[in-house]
Amino acid sequence: MLLKFWGTRGSIPAPLRPDQVEQKIIAALEAAGREQVNLSNPGAIREFVANLSFNGSTVGGNTACVTIELGDDLIIFDAGSGIRELGDYLMDESNKRAKEFGFARGKGHAYLFFTHTHWDHIQGLLYFKPIHVPGNVFDIHYVHEYVPDVLARQMAPEFFPLPLDQVSASLNFHRLEAGAWIELAGATITNMELKHPGKAYAYRVEADNAIVVVATDSEYKSLDYTNTKKYSNFYANADVLIFDAQFSVRESFVKEDWGHSSALIGADIAREAKVKRLLLFHHDPATTDAEIMRVLQETEEYLGHRKGITEVMVAQEGMEIYLSNPIPASDFYIKDHLEKDIIVISLSGKFGAYATEQFRNHLANSLQTHEANKVILMMGNIGELTIAGIRALVDARKSVTSLALVDVPQNIYLVFELSGTTDFFAIYKDVDAALSALNSNNSE
Ligand SMILES: [Zn+2]
Ligand SMILES: [Zn+2]
Incomplete structure (x- = not known):
């Protein structure tokens, strides 16, 4: 099972501004100077760049899109602006893996799951090139009954030149019962309602003896055990928990009913659920890479010696996590x-x-x-x-x-x-x- 991140922001795409890029170049050059990197050696430069933290690199600005590759099968979660990047990758036949999927030739098939239909989870679909190639097939899964309708509405002529029912690929819609479990692509997938304006749904994917939970857009208003235990049960023993960490703890107390959570709340729930990796996700569009890095450090500090098995990571565009537990x-x-x-x-x-x-x-x-x-x-x-x-x-x-x-x-x-x-x-x-x-x- 290969997990890939194509967009990890919440709310609205947040591309880097020119001054932010400049800051990164300055930070990188300063670090190169400190580390006395041999700048006439291309290999040394590449190695240095590969190890740059977010101060030199970036978490990325695209909104929610995550994929799981399972053998020949592709499962997509949400169609935020990150799905445009996914589409470009899938259409690139010079990439061996992408070519095997066959989307450029109209031979592609993917499952697409929606957590909910807020803008940042659907806005990229229009610019996802594989849906404009005849022959490709998408099996779209969702819990809210209005998902097909909302997807069509965002492509009404006032918003987009092409209506949804005229896209070239075949789109098959499958509504899921809340709490139901299904089997596809060799995986078992279950869902659970999350507290979010209009509701969002978390998906738990079990395959290859590994577990990934996509639980974005969720508020944990009551932190009493009786309330959090239903979440920690659903997240139990996950290898990866993708968690809404848009707010700071303080914000999550102040912005009640906005529907988001924080890294530290995630740390508590993940520890309780014996999650192996807590992936901070749905970054606030206003937070800089340096601020997100600080949240990571604070979360590690908070867990401290109580950490247990939980490792904390920041979900970053382009990040890939290979999961297979030969336990x-x-x-x-x-x-x-x-x-x-x-x-x-x-x-x-x-x-x-x-x-x-x-x-x-x-x-x-x-x-x-x-x-x-x-x-x-x-x-x-x-x-x-x-x-x-x-x-x-x-x-x-x-x-x-x-x-x-x-x-x-x-x-x-x-x-x-x-x-x-x-x-x-x-x-x-x-x-x-x-x-x-x-x-x-x-x-x-
Ligand atoms: Zn969102
Ligand atoms: Zn939302």
């Missing part, structure tokens, strides 16, 4: 090589429910890469086998012409016996025995 699967290893047109796969560790997906994916990949369809599984280093593992092996037989198991330890063989599946498999003493058996099948 228990890390105890399971697969390696393969080709021997006499037969794929020999060695398995080691715990072959249980956490490992089966890794096994299935690996097998499918090796069948494809090696263009072979006979497989020998070396079981000698399997320390533990569960019925889930047996099930995966039973299924594996269907995708290959021949499947042989070799070097099966005594305790593992017992599991085959107890599950009554010994006769499902051809079991040999070692690889050589299996190779000659499988190869003689070949000549038959």
